[in-house]
Amino acid sequence: MNNTILRVERLSVSFATEKGRLTAVEDVSFSLRRGETLGLVGESGCGKSVTALSIMRLLPRPAGRIEAGRIMLENTDLLRLPAADLPGLRGRRIAMIFQEPMTALNPVHRLGQQVAEAVHLHRPELDDKAVGQEVVAMLKQVRIPEPTSRVKAYPHQISGGMRQRVMIAMALAARPDILIADEPTTALDVTIQAQILSLMRDLQAETGTAIIFITHDLGVIAELCHRVAVMYAGRIVESAAVETLFRSPRHPYTQGLLAAIPRLDRTPKAPLATIEGTVPALDTMPPGCRFANRCPRVMERCHLAPPPLVEVGEGHAVACYLYS
Amino acid sequence: MTAYFIRRLLLIIPTFLGITVMVFVITRMVPGGPIERIIVQARQMQSSLGMAAGAAEQRQPLSDDQIARLKAYYGFDKPVLVSYGQWLAKVLRGDLGTSTRYYDPVWRMIAERVPISLYFGILTLLMVYGVCIPLGIAKALRHKSGFDNTTSVVVFVGYAVPGWVIGVLLLTLLASVWEVFPLGGLTSDNFPDMPLDEQIMDILWHTVLPLTAYVAGSFAVMTMLMKNTLMDNLAADYVRTAVAKGLPFRRAVFRHALRNSLIPIATSFGNNVSVVVSGSFLIEKVFNINGMGLLGYESVVERDYPVVLGILVVSSLLFLVGNILSDLCVAVVDPRVRFE
Incomplete structure (x- = not known):
């Protein structure tokens, strides 16, 4: 258990909307071990990104508010950290890369300048020349061709995949313990996506950084992650090691998700399985299990109270009354 | 980029000609102007100098010859584009002319x-x-x-x-x-x-x-x-x-x-x-x-x-x-x- 670097405990986050405060993330708990990649998977709006932004303390204010829970980075509760300490946390201990490499870089600053800023912030002992060398080394590490000339380029002069590499270089500049990747490959085409994923895998092997990888793509999870937590409508419904989850999914939602993936060994051109219905809106969340209205195996008690996350096997937890 | 700005600078020339031609033509077409002002002044002088002429004799104070000379002086005797050309030639030599009111440059x-x-x-x-x-x-x-x-x-x-x-x-x-x-x-x-x-x-x-x-x-x-x-x-x-x-x-x-x-x-x-x-x-x-x-x-x-x-x-x-x-x-x- 000492291996755990980050523990999110019973996190609840709410947002101010026109319909009042709505809970976007409820009672979410998971942990991240050193050097592992944890996948956080779920459909759009299920609270993955909100969870990630909460860890970074980057929730949009004053709309977003953390209602309850703790986020323990080793022995520090990040939610109790004074605002003045946050710049020392961000980038240095926990870094983050975002979905849109097109807009995540400042369009009017040179690439080298933007990476150098990160190096300079967290390693103030380096002089300008050393920072410059470090920047080139970082760009080389993320496999950017001709890094010495690329430092002078502006973001609009390079491709989306290259920009995401620059983002990764910037995020890794201070050698953080944890890297949160919020759908970093969603905006890229498939071949570039594969390159970025293999780059992240290689970098993790080199640096030992723990990664929280947020995605809605189960294929990416299978390729990259050690463990995975499935989120649905603001809650974690199942978490397990990747092999376990893909081999024996327990939660009806996870089962539905996996059944909906096209496979080569199924009858070609047969209709794909789908999950009937839609996710309830945040302001009409049922008091019980949030998946109840779409669940093929719904029971009476599912409508009464949300099912707790219970251990059903080695490192495998499910929030479903079928198993408790 | 240098080529772009050179092109933009060259485009100033036609734009400038367009603006000035337009205003020049308008100045010719609108009523009023130095000659009419001089006529009015002359008439005022006439009437203040003496009622001798009498209100009945309220006629053109300047002779046709005088008016023609004034027109020639101000360049109104030529077609508008010819005068424009003369004006432009002076402007290009750095001469904006003299005020018709104060006779200052x-x-x-x-x-x-x-x-x-x-x-x-x-x-x-x-x-x-x-x-x-x-x-x-x-x-x-x-x-x-x-x-x-x-x-x-x-x-x-x-x-x-x-x-x-x-x-x-x-x-x-x-x-x-x-x-x-x-x-x-x-x-x-x-x-x-x-x-x-x-x-x-x-x-x-x-x-x-x-x-x-x-x-x-x-x-x-x-x-x-x-x-x-x-x-x-x-x-x-x-x-x-x-x-x-x-x-x-x-x-x-x-x-x-x-x-x-x-x-x-x-x-x-x-x-x-x-x-x-x-x-x-x-x-x-x-x-x-x-x-x-x-x-x-x-x-x-x-x-x-x-x-x-x-x-x-x-x-x-x-x-x-x-x-x-x-x-x-x-x-x-x-x-x-x-x-x-």
């Missing part, structure tokens, strides 16, 4: 007013940029606070009320009711007898009210432009990236969001070269300042065409050059903009 009349335009123009610019940009930043960072709302009300009232109305209000309140500031002009009567420091103070004292009237109207656009673009940029992904990499929020604002927010402001920055001939004749009239605005207004009303055209030459050239300078400013602050 137009160049000198304009040059006399330039210091006043520059004085108020530059002060207004300094006030507008120096106050609006920081104010816009402060308002963006404190969006919807009491400070933001109060300043918005002030700024928009200033925008809604025309500058010269504000001038009249200020004069009535601060120069007439409370006599804090002078009623107008740029200097006091005993100005020549003052020592230098008092002279400076005297000019500044006379400057406060007209400057306020000038600045009030430009405040809203610039402040709100700054505020809104900065707010857009504060919500931009790259600011979140900057904070995520460990930059304190304020430094992220000043290092990352601010430069991007200056891009829309740069789109009009080059046009500030026009301060050389700036000045609102209404504000100048209210405060009794002899500036470029008043000169332009009076020359139009009095049909003093050489002055009208002279001011047009200077202001249109400055305007055209200003547009190119603005493009250059945008290219400087925004590396994505490259003119081909």
Whole structure:
């Protein structure tokens, strides 16, 4: 258990909307071990990104508010950290890369300048020349061709995949313990996506950084992650090691998700399985299990109270009354 | 990019010709003009010199021959495009002609007013940029606070009320009711007898009210432009990236969001070269300042065409050059903009 670097405990986050405060993330708990990649998977709006932004303390204010829970980075509760300490946390201990490499870089600053800023912030002992060398080394590490000339380029002069590499270089500049990747490959085409994923895998092997990888793509999870937590409508419904989850999914939602993936060994051109219905809106969340209205195996008690996350096997937890 | 700007500079020529031809033709077509003024003057002299001629003999005071000579003198005897050609040839030699009213060279009349335009123009610019940009930043960072709302009300009232109305209000309140500031002009009567420091103070004292009237109207656009673009940029992904990499929020604002927010402001920055001939004749009239605005207004009303055209030459050239300078400013602050 000492291996755990980050523990999110019973996190609840709410947002101010026109319909009042709505809970976007409820009672979410998971942990991240050193050097592992944890996948956080779920459909759009299920609270993955909100969870990630909460860890970074980057929730949009004053709309977003953390209602309850703790986020323990080793022995520090990040939610109790004074605002003045946050710049020392961000980038240095926990870094983050975002979905849109097109807009995540400042369009009017040179690439080298933007990476150098990160190096300079967290390693103030380096002089300008050393920072410059470090920047080139970082760009080389993320496999950017001709890094010495690329430092002078502006973001609009390079491709989306290259920009995401620059983002990764910037995020890794201070050698953080944890890297949160919020759908970093969603905006890229498939071949570039594969390159970025293999780059992240290689970098993790080199640096030992723990990664929280947020995605809605189960294929990416299978390729990259050690463990995975499935989120649905603001809650974690199942978490397990990747092999376990893909081999024996327990939660009806996870089962539905996996059944909906096209496979080569199924009858070609047969209709794909789908999950009937839609996710309830945040302001009409049922008091019980949030998946109840779409669940093929719904029971009476599912409508009464949300099912707790219970251990059903080695490192495998499910929030479903079928198993408790 | 150099090729682009050379092309733009060359395009000034046809644009300039178009502007001046148009105004030149209009000056020929509208009623009034130096000859009619001279006729009116002659008639007045006639009637004041003696009723001898009698009211019944209210006839043309000048002979046809005299009128023809006047027409030849002012160049009205030739077709409009020929006169335009002659005028243009003189302009190209640097001669804007002489005023038909004061018989002074137009160049000198304009040059006399330039210091006043520059004085108020530059002060207004300094006030507008120096106050609006920081104010816009402060308002963006404190969006919807009491400070933001109060300043918005002030700024928009200033925008809604025309500058010269504000001038009249200020004069009535601060120069007439409370006599804090002078009623107008740029200097006091005993100005020549003052020592230098008092002279400076005297000019500044006379400057406060007209400057306020000038600045009030430009405040809203610039402040709100700054505020809104900065707010857009504060919500931009790259600011979140900057904070995520460990930059304190304020430094992220000043290092990352601010430069991007200056891009829309740069789109009009080059046009500030026009301060050389700036000045609102209404504000100048209210405060009794002899500036470029008043000169332009009076020359139009009095049909003093050489002055009208002279001011047009200077202001249109400055305007055209200003547009190119603005493009250059945008290219400087925004590396994505490259003119081909």
